[in-house]
Amino acid sequence: DIQMTQSPSTLSASVGDRVTITCRASQSISSWLAWYQQKPGKAPKSLIYKASSSESGVPSRFSGSGSATEFTLTISSLQPDDFATYYCQQYNSYPWTFGQGTKVEIK
């Protein structure tokens, strides 16, 4: 199985900060990577697919980049609504696997 490792596990930041979350795959997954946002008690929300394509309606401050084994999710200017847990997911080969999550907290 492909292992997905996110860093950091927890991130403390302030409103307006630029935030970067890294996701590393244990082997190449080309660009078959998605990012999700989850708030407590809520269903995950899709942000990014195919490493850098934004879902409809996702604010432009969210962007994804990377390929092969290293990927990043960047929030250009953190907003109050962005405090949440973020997960990456590979869909290059079965079984699809998720990173362990990165919790973005208020500093």
Next chain:
Amino acid sequence: EVQLVESGGGVVRPGGSLRLFCAASGFTFDDYGMSWVRQAPGKGLEWVSGINWNGGSTGYADSVKGRFTISRDNAKNSLYLQMNSLTAEDTALYHCARGNSNFDYWGQGTLVTVSS
């Protein structure tokens, strides 16, 4: 508006069975593959199973292979997950999600608790 509403969860004894349901609306159901993704209490996300648009192709996580069966009824816009031989490790919130690879819409989930 896309809506996915799960039901069928509950408390079950180890070794027991449950059948989960997902009612889909707001999109053409048989245009999409569908999946189940679970989340144990306080833990991360784990893909469980997926099915293509017509039910002709399915996939399972190793942890549930041989015990769980995914199916769909396109006439009823419904997705199912039959879960047998349940163990405590299957305790989780089970989300229905649209897509068979990445998941663009998710339901709120139905809670399955396996406990004696």
